Amino acid sequence: MSIISADSPLLTIYYDSFCPLCVNEMRQLSRFDSKKLLGFTDINAFDFEVDYPHIDKAKASDILHGQTESGEILLGLDVTVKAWGLIGKHRWLRALRWPIIKTVADLAYLFFARHRYRISYLLTGRARCETCILDTQVKTKPEIKDK
Secondary structure, rough: OOOOOOOOOEEEEEEOOOHHHHHHHHHHHHHHHHOEEEEEEEOOOOOHHHHHOOHHHHHHHHOOOOEEOOOOEEOOOOHHHHHHHHHOHHHHHHHOOOOEEEEEHHHHHHHHHHHHHHHHHHHOOOOOOOOOOOOOOOOOOOOOOOO
């Protein structure tokens, strides 16, 4: 299980640690989350499917998944807007949920999600990373020590 916070977070975000842009956003969220309202779980963790059987890893790779404290599953921009809203930043993102804008924003998000590695490469020079780390909050495979 990943390290989320001492208490149950109001929103757990299931993010792709291979995506430099995704990890960057999680870092930003984490940095501004002084009340520890958010939890971050890497979908690429070695035992993700065991720890989170209710989240389909392939679907979570296609579209950002989040889960509220009450168990509600959020997808895509709903996760992003909720996360930034909880920490009180980027309030303008709420406009992405307005009826007319929502449809266009969701289509743009799906395009981004589908092409995030290429977009990452264009913006950062790295398409994927093997070990993008969200500070100390990422679950890693335990080392096997020789006896």
